[in-house]
Amino acid sequence: xxxxxxxxxxxxxxxxxNLFKAISHPARIAIIQYLLTVDTCxxxxxxxxxxxxxxxxxxxxxxxxxVGIIKGTIEGTSICYCLNPEIMEKMENYFGGISKELKNxxx
Amino acid sequence: xxxxxxxxxxxxxxxxxNLFKAISHPARIAIIQYLLTVDTCxxxxxxxxxxxxxxxxxxxxxxxxxVGIIKGTIEGTSICYCLNPEIMEKMENYFGGISKELKNxxx
DNA sequence: TTATTATATTGCAATATTACGATATATTAA
DNA sequence: TTAATATATCGTAATATTGCAATATAATAA
Numbered sequence: 001x002x003x004x005x006x007x008x009x010x011x012x013x014x015x016x017x018n019l020f021k022a023i024s025h026p027a028r029i030a031i032i033q034y035l036l037t038v039d040t041c042x043x044x045x046x047x048x049x050x051x052x053x054x055x056x057x058x059x060x061x062x063x064x065x066x067v068g069i070i071k072g073t074i075e076g077t078s079i080c081y082c083l084n085p086e087i088m089e090k091m092e093n094y095f096g097g098i099s100k101e102l103k104n105x106x107x
Numbered sequence: 108x109x110x111x112x113x114x115x116x117x118x119x120x121x122x123x124x125n126l127f128k129a130i131s132h133p134a135r136i137a138i139i140q141y142l143l144t145v146d147t148c149x150x151x152x153x154x155x156x157x158x159x160x161x162x163x164x165x166x167x168x169x170x171x172x173x174v175g176i177i178k179g180t181i182e183g184t185s186i187c188y189c190l191n192p193e194i195m196e197k198m199e200n201y202f203g204g205i206s207k208e209l210k211n212x213x214x
Numbered sequence: 215t216t217a218t219t220a221t222a223t224t225g226c227a228a229t230a231t232t233a234c235g236a237t238a239t240a241t242t243a244a
Numbered sequence: 245t246t247a248a249t250a251t252a253t254c255g256t257a258a259t260a261t262t263g264c265a266a267t268a269t270a271a272t273a274a
Contacts (some may be wrong), residue, residue: 001137004232006261009133013126014141014176017133019136024128025262026116036208044220056263058222077220077271085209095199100145102192111229111262134231151250163233165252183242184250 019091022067027052027060032083037069041082043075126198129174134159134167139190144178148189150182 006014023029027050034049035041047057061081064070069088072081113121130136132158141156142148154164168188171177176195179188 005158006133009137013133013136017131020127021131022147024124026113026120026124027262029120029123030116032205036205046222051112052262053264054221055223055265058135059262059264062222074271077218078110079221083209084205084210088205088209092199092202092206095195095202098139098143098190098195099192099199102190102195103134105148105189134232154251160234161251162235162253166232167235169252174242181241184248186251 016094019067019069019087022063022069025060027057028064031057031060031064032069035081035083041080043078045079046081109121123201126174126176126194129170129176132167134164137172138164138171139176142188142190146185150185150187151190 006017009017010068023032030050031046034046046061047054051056052060061070061072064073067087068084070081070086072079074080110142113124130139137157138153141153153168154161157164159167166180168177169211172179172188175191175202177188179186181187
């Protein structure tokens with residue numbers, strides 16, 4: 001016994017969990033933050049912004065890309081990453097919906 | 108080598124990551140969902156709602172409680188858990204802020 | 215062609231999470 | 245008091261994540 005009984009939960013529950021798992025690491029929060037500060041969609045010098053080796057950063061980027069939080073387009077030898085506004089709105093709406101429901105409750 | 112270089116990231120980055128880590132598991136998403144459906148702040152029959160043993164559920168509840176997503180008050184032999192609206196709004200605002208910033212950008 | 219540059223993948227060690235049986239704790243009921 | 249009920253904690257096995265050196269891949273430059 002050990003990890004992940006995900007089969008027993010709904011697809012929606014697993015998708016939400018995976019989305020939040022993607023941003024459950026400080027390096028990945030930092031990547032999102034960095035992508036917000038650059039006004040053009042600047043590429044792989046994200047490595048220089050983080051206290052992590054290149055393969056580690058590449059792996060974090062991959063996880064963000066897998067759930068659609070960032071998008072990457074090839075630009076010569078480098079790759080241009082940027083945030084995906086749709087996913088951000090999706091997560092905003094998730095908590096917005098909860099907040100709205102909570103207003104009709106006790107506690 | 109291994110896990111968590113969290114010392115190299117800011118407190119804010121680590122706090123956000125921990126908040127999202129708390130909801131990065133389908134069982135904990137399911138707990139939030141369940142707490143939304145019950146109109147009174149119903150207690151520990153959360154165990155009956157989930158395909159997990161009592162100690163496991165207790166552990167998941169603890170993780171949600173640690174970051175402030177749920178609150179629990181003792182009620183006789185049982186404990187009454189409910190969602191914390193403040194944290195939900197905090198997370199809504201996090202993504203709302205990002206969405207707003209993204210509207211002034213390219214991509 | 216051979217460098218150079220940028221990013222991705224592989225393999226593995228260190229660490230963290232998940233799940234649960236067994237047990238502890240704490241409150242009420244008898 | 246003892247029994248019953250509800251929840252928490254401990255200990256541990258199974259699995260997942262994190263981080264990086266080494267290496268691979270892919271595109272441009274010389």
